[in-house]
Amino acid sequence: MSTLNYDSVNEITEFFTRQAQPDYATQNAHIFKLDRRQFLKLTGIAGGGLMLGFALSRARAHADHVDFNPSGYIKIDSEGITLYAPNPEIGQGVKTSLPMIVAEELDADWTEIRVVQSEINPAAYGQQYAGGSTAIPSNYAKLRQAGATARAMLVQAAAEQWSVSPSTLSTELSQVLHAGTGQQLSYQELASMAATLPVPSSENVRLKDPKQFRLLGTRTTGVDNEALVRGEPLFGIDVSLPDMKYAIYQKCPAIGGTVQSANIEDIKKMRGVVDAFTLEGTGNGNDLLPGVAIIANSTWEAFQAKRALKIEWNETNAAKDSWSAARKEAARLAQEPATQIANNGDFDAAMSTGTATSRGFYEYHFVSHAPLEPQNCTAHYKGDSLELWAPTQTPSWAIPTAARLTGLEESQVTLHQMRCGGGFGRRLYNDFLFEAAAIARRSKNPVKLQWTREDDVRYDLFRAGGFHQMDGCVDDNGKVTGWRNRYIAFAPGGRPANSMSGGVFPGGLVENLRVEQTAINWAHRCAAWRAPGANVFAFVVQSFLDELAHAAQRDSLEVLLEVLGEPRSVGGGRRGRGMHTGRAVNVVKFAAEKAGWGKELPKSSGMGVAFYYSHAGHIAIVAEVSVGGEEDTVTNRSGENVIRRKLKVHNVTVASDVGPIINLSGAENQVEGSVIDALSTMMDLSITFENGRAEQTNFDKYRIMRASVSPAVEAHFIDTGEHSPTGLGEPVFPPLAPAVGNAIFAACGHRVRTLPISEEGFYLG
Amino acid sequence: MKINVNGATHDLGEINPRTPLLWVLRDHLSLFGTKYGCGISQCGACTVLLNGEAMKSCLYPVSAVGDAQVTTIEGVAAKDGTLTRLQQAWIDLDVAQCGYCQAGQIISAEALLRKNPTPTDDEIYAAMDPNLCRCGTYIRIHNAIKRVADENKSGQNGG
Numbered sequence: 001m002s003t004l005n006y007d008s009v010n011e012i013t014e015f016f017t018r019q020a021q022p023d024y025a026t027q028n029a030h031i032f033k034l035d036r037r038q039f040l041k042l043t044g045i046a047g048g049g050l051m052l053g054f055a056l057s058r059a060r061a062h063a064d065h066v067d068f069n070p071s072g073y074i075k076i077d078s079e080g081i082t083l084y085a086p087n088p089e090i091g092q093g094v095k096t097s098l099p100m101i102v103a104e105e106l107d108a109d110w111t112e113i114r115v116v117q118s119e120i121n122p123a124a125y126g127q128q129y130a131g132g133s134t135a136i137p138s139n140y141a142k143l144r145q146a147g148a149t150a151r152a153m154l155v156q157a158a159a160e161q162w163s164v165s166p167s168t169l170s171t172e173l174s175q176v177l178h179a180g181t182g183q184q185l186s187y188q189e190l191a192s193m194a195a196t197l198p199v200p201s202s203e204n205v206r207l208k209d210p211k212q213f214r215l216l217g218t219r220t221t222g223v224d225n226e227a228l229v230r231g232e233p234l235f236g237i238d239v240s241l242p243d244m245k246y247a248i249y250q251k252c253p254a255i256g257g258t259v260q261s262a263n264i265e266d267i268k269k270m271r272g273v274v275d276a277f278t279l280e281g282t283g284n285g286n287d288l289l290p291g292v293a294i295i296a297n298s299t300w301e302a303f304q305a306k307r308a309l310k311i312e313w314n315e316t317n318a319a320k321d322s323w324s325a326a327r328k329e330a331a332r333l334a335q336e337p338a339t340q341i342a343n344n345g346d347f348d349a350a351m352s353t354g355t356a357t358s359r360g361f362y363e364y365h366f367v368s369h370a371p372l373e374p375q376n377c378t379a380h381y382k383g384d385s386l387e388l389w390a391p392t393q394t395p396s397w398a399i400p401t402a403a404r405l406t407g408l409e410e411s412q413v414t415l416h417q418m419r420c421g422g423g424f425g426r427r428l429y430n431d432f433l434f435e436a437a438a439i440a441r442r443s444k445n446p447v448k449l450q451w452t453r454e455d456d457v458r459y460d461l462f463r464a465g466g467f468h469q470m471d472g473c474v475d476d477n478g479k480v481t482g483w484r485n486r487y488i489a490f491a492p493g494g495r496p497a498n499s500m501s502g503g504v505f506p507g508g509l510v511e512n513l514r515v516e517q518t519a520i521n522w523a524h525r526c527a528a529w530r531a532p533g534a535n536v537f538a539f540v541v542q543s544f545l546d547e548l549a550h551a552a553q554r555d556s557l558e559v560l561l562e563v564l565g566e567p568r569s570v571g572g573g574r575r576g577r578g579m580h581t582g583r584a585v586n587v588v589k590f591a592a593e594k595a596g597w598g599k600e601l602p603k604s605s606g607m608g609v610a611f612y613y614s615h616a617g618h619i620a621i622v623a624e625v626s627v628g629g630e631e632d633t634v635t636n637r638s639g640e641n642v643i644r645r646k647l648k649v650h651n652v653t654v655a656s657d658v659g660p661i662i663n664l665s666g667a668e669n670q671v672e673g674s675v676i677d678a679l680s681t682m683m684d685l686s687i688t689f690e691n692g693r694a695e696q697t698n699f700d701k702y703r704i705m706r707a708s709v710s711p712a713v714e715a716h717f718i719d720t721g722e723h724s725p726t727g728l729g730e731p732v733f734p735p736l737a738p739a740v741g742n743a744i745f746a747a748c749g750h751r752v753r754t755l756p757i758s759e760e761g762f763y764l765g
Numbered sequence: 766m767k768i769n770v771n772g773a774t775h776d777l778g779e780i781n782p783r784t785p786l787l788w789v790l791r792d793h794l795s796l797f798g799t800k801y802g803c804g805i806s807q808c809g810a811c812t813v814l815l816n817g818e819a820m821k822s823c824l825y826p827v828s829a830v831g832d833a834q835v836t837t838i839e840g841v842a843a844k845d846g847t848l849t850r851l852q853q854a855w856i857d858l859d860v861a862q863c864g865y866c867q868a869g870q871i872i873s874a875e876a877l878l879r880k881n882p883t884p885t886d887d888e889i890y891a892a893m894d895p896n897l898c899r900c901g902t903y904i905r906i907h908n909a910i911k912r913v914a915d916e917n918k919s920g921q922n923g924g
Contacts, residue, residue: 091863091900221859228864229852229871231798231838238797246792271781300788301781303804372802372810372865372899421800421865422899453803665859669902673862676901699807699897707903708890 003317004256004285006493009461009525012286012394012428016528017498019132020614020730072124073102073146076191081108081174084118086139088130088393089224090371090423091673092729093666096223098139100663104215105147105208107171108187115223120395120415128417130393131428131528133615133727136662140725148205150194157194158185210660210721219665224419236391236418239378239448245274247439247447248302250309251291251459254692255524257318258290262311267294270308272301274445279438285493285525287401287434289459295443299450306452319523319692326465326520327363327638330488334361334469338486338518342502345512350482354473356551357482362468362540364755365637365686368694368702369463369529373421374456375432378448379440381406386413386437387446391420393427401430402437424677425528429461454697461527462687464490464497466536470544478552480506480563484514485541490526491519497526498533505541505612508570509563509581524689530677531730534614538734539682539741539755542610546742547751556742557592557609561585564611579613583657586718587611587620591655594716595622602626605650606746610738617731618657621675621739623711624650627748628765637688642761645748649679649711649740649764654732656716659723670728671715678736680705684758709764768830770794771840782828787811789827790837798838798868802897809896812869813837819876821895838868841875850916851875854909862900870896874910882917884910 075082083099158176159166267276274295281290296302378389436449467488489496496519549559567582605626628646696702741752790796802810811823814836877892
């Protein structure tokens with residue numbers, strides 16, 4: 001078993017898993033406090049406060065004001081209006097949506113604005129990360145405040161210039177207007193004067209009534225769209241520095257193995273190779289694993305040298321993980337009671353009096369994040385400083401470890417956040433960045449570390465697989481009265497990945513409910529993966545609810561609505577982020593109505609419905625599918641014979657309540673993308689392990705869905721005006737798989753209980 | 766060795782002739798728009814035009830280029846910087862999420878439309894299936910190509 005320390009990996013994972021399941025914290029109130037402490041310890045940075053950068057040099061004179069910070073979100077100078085996007089862009093659209101919030105309150109002309117990715121500055125921006133679908137909810141209020149404050153100062157400047165009351169002035173498209181005289185001044189003209197004014201305190205700044213929003217809620221195209229279609233260098237992998245060299249790093253294929261010996265001298269003689277050396281590793285599974293580094297004059301020469309490497313690994317303490325052995329163990333564990341996480345009512349009594357029961361064993365495989373841009377980082381070590389350029393989701397958290405690995409102070413480390421070619425949670429972990437820092441320390445030149453795709457998959461921090469023995473019952477009226485979820489998790493480093501709680505659906509909704517958890521020890525690193533926990537639990541619980549509906553011979557939609565019940569908060573929720581059954585029922589009914597639930601469908605077609613609450617988002621999905629006839633028999637990854645059947649997903653109707661929408665185009669894109677990502681993942685994505693090694697390491701065997709099998713996707717948003725906006729990068733993912741699985745059952749009577757469903761013979765056509 | 770990329774001839778000196786075109790573009794010519802995704806010709810992020818045909822460059826040895834004209838994403842727009850209608854459709858329909866695959870997607874679409882200005886849905890799928898999008902922007906990619914195809918069909922091609 002691996003002796004790597006996973007504490008740091010697990011802390012990050014658990015932090016983001018709690019974002020997916022806010023109920024987790026409320027059911028265990030002490031955890032939230034602990035979480036806050038861990039968070040600070042993890043990062044070593046305490047930030048926050050209102051930020052407002054405004055005509056920087058002049059405004060510094062007023063730096064005694066408590067609310068003022070000379071680096072922030074807005075700069076107005078001779079070049080125009082610049083807005084700074086603080087959080088990493090990984091495809092979730094925050095480089096556009098966050099500045100939109102500032103621009104709305106500022107009343108700036110969006111078409112004339114320049115948006116710049118901000119530097120890493122905890123004093124100005126607090127924590128800068130992309131994860132947990134938190135960028136919008138955690139920034140919304142302070143970005144509005146920043147925009148409104150700047151607007152108030154510009155209005156005050158104009159009022160003083162014209163000797164009128166500020167209340168007689170209005171703003172529009174980066175202009176201050178005086179209706180009485182028809183005078184107007186641009187923000188640029190007013191900037192220098194505004195910069196000499198005191199920054200008003202927040203209670204003296206009025207925010208807009210959301211009904212007056214002109215920009216928020218519109219379809220606004222991405223600020224980097226033109227640069228992207230021109231192929232301009234935006235991503236981490238595109239960084240190029242004078243005299244830069246190219247590095248690769250070979251680690252043990254079974255994680256945790258160490259270098260016994262390597263043909264370093266032969267490698268050094270290869271054409272294009274500058275240097276090669278062994279690094280020991282720190283024993284921490286989140287920073288530097290042992291391996292051999294090669295520095296070359298080009299990426300391809302580095303790759304060639306990697307192929308020529310001959311390393312004898314010491315695998316005494318390396319992973320011995322075996323998926324097939326884990327499956328056998330899970331089948332055994334499913335028969336035994338496990339540790340009770342929650343036990344409400346009397347499950348056993350409900351089962352003994354229930355009129356119909358259902359029982360199902362669910363299984364889901366490991367998957368890899370596989371962002372399309374393989375991990376990379378450019379690092380320049382100069383003895384007394386380290387400069388890093390990295391596509392990372394947690395730039396704020398990378399600096400302390402990078403400093404430690406290079407023997408520097410944190411103040412000597414600079415990190416530039418680069419656009420990320422996909423994230424999905426992989427880049428919450430900065431192991432690639434730490435490798436680059438450690439390699440750069442041995443190099444006179446700046447180095448760009450490039451992982452191959454095979455490195456990227458093999459050394460991923462995977463979404464853990466898992467197993468659930470589900471049992472439940474309904475009473476005489478067909479009402480769900482008993483529910484037991486016995487969860488067999490994987491535990492890297494002894495701590496279960498994707499830990500379960502009593503709040504997982506239908507916690508608080510079904511009277512007699514028992515949740516049990518046990519775990520299989522595991523060596524490979526597991527981590528947060530888009531909608532952690534929820535991305536697999538939703539499939540299990542929403543599929544099993546459908547099983548119970550069929551056991552009761554009732555309509556699936558009717559049973560789902562009955563379980564949700566009367567409008568109320570369930571579990572309370574943290575920071576107002578709990579699930580509300582009223583919001584849940586609204587989205588379920590809306591999706592069902594839009595999809596035409598109950599309408600006549602062709603033979604071998606069916607509709608399935610599923611709801612899930614995660615990341616403060618209430619999401620319902622209805623999928624319409626058709627299933628082809630039985631074809632040939634094939635052997636699946638687990639060595640079982642299954643009959644192939646073609647699945648076509650025709651329509652996917654998504655109803656989301658995430659409060660008001662910031663950027664409608666971005667929101668629709670997230671819904672479409674989440675549906676396709678979730679469909680791709682449920683169909684055929686699987687990483688299996690034998691002999692401590694991942695068996696799929698590239699897209700030939702890890703087959704991401706192609707365009708031609710895309711369903712039509714309808715995105716609907718419900719905003720009652722009562723809630724503030726929450727994130728949309730993750731919560732649409734979880735309910736897709738059960739909606740499709742339930743539709744398959746409706747179409748052909750086959751209950752899918754395994755992800756990916758190619759394990760049960762289905763393929764997309 | 767010399768190759769022609771985006772209308773200009775580049776002398777690559779004593780380069781190893783087996784170097785894949787992808788890495789020549791990126792590391793030697795500083796054309797970073799063409800992306801590395803898998804290295805085994807599976808994902809399409811490295812797609813370029815070779816005499817107008819879509820070609821995955823990650824396994825294509827530079828020595829095989831010969832006299833062929835290579836066009837990368839940087840060479841798609843007109844010399845004066847004017848975007849093609851296809852590129853403009855990509856911007857207007859807000860296709861990209863992370864954007865990493867999109868250069869390869871645009872190149873594949875460009876190759877399709879040069880051969881077949883009015884492709885059907887199935888022809889678009891056939892041409893685009895070699896290009897993976899991990900973010901799942903397939904619907905918008907399809908709609909962007911369709912927009913240009915529809916314009917071509919109705920003759921409103923704006924020159």
